Amino acid sequence: MQFEQLIYAVTIAKHKSITYAANQLYLSQSALTKSMNRLEEELGVKLFVRSASPIQLTSAGEYFIEEAKKLLAMKEHIEIGIKSFSERHTGYLRVGMGPGRGEYWSPFILSRYYDLYPDVDVEVIGESMLDLEKKLLNRELDVCIVGIYGHTNPRLEYELICEERMLFTIPKGHPCLAGYEIPEDSFDTPLVIRPESLQGQNFITSKQGFAVTRMLEDILSRNHITPGSVKHTLSIDAAYIMSSEGMGISYVYDSSKFQDDYDGQPVFCVLEGDEEVCSFMTAVRANEEISPLVRAFIHTARDSVRILKTTKEI
16 A cells, blocks of 8 residues: 555545546546555455445545545655754854854864754854954854954844853963962962053953954053053964963953863953953844754854853863
8 A cells, every 4th residue: 555545545535536536636547446446455345436426435435534634644744844854954054153262162062063963064164253243244154153242233133152251361470460469279269450560561362353352452441551562363272371371461261271282370360340251142143033053053052162161160
């Protein structure tokens, strides 16, 4: 018994005519008749009283048609579900991530996402927050992860991934630490320093235009601190290591401490009366339906970062 035969029988029962059913099914009358003969032989019962006009169902036929309708409805339900499942789990996704936290988190997020959606092709684009948001609005990206500092873009919708403390890192033994009592664990209990302690000091940070660099510029300006120099490097994690090695003072996310390939320990500090937190969020275009692939990425990013931060005990 084949699904086609179920469709044929239901069509005949609906129209009570082999001739009319054959026309509806784009079959010849003889082909439809032969198919029904084979079905009745296979079942061992007659489904139709063909001598009647219009054709009538036998008792067995009435039972068969009701069950056939259920099977056909189930088949359609399965096909729709499989199509929907396939559409949600295959495709192409363009993701924007900055070179700071995005670069640090991307291996954890993407490995988890590929475990869940192995048939999705993900392209990762690294730019500054402002460039990522511009690409998102220009439909060059489907979703991005950005560090939010200051105003958000009203044309975008955001979902919080996590928040991170912002800390100054100062090399141990640096002259600006003179006179301070250094905490035993300055990461858990940052040293509180006066703004004038940083006056004229050399700083090292990530590229111009990135969120953490703009945050550094803003906190220095807000506290009337004029740096001796500001050097820019590839990423904030690189700035953290260079600062720890004595090349200058940096301003970093707290998770910079947990790089797997570096064990250096600078002194972690906050300015007196001026502590900062950076919010990391996913961003999508506002007032648009979020696709299943993008929604899955947002959930995966949030869960992956929270697991990572718990594991690293931040």
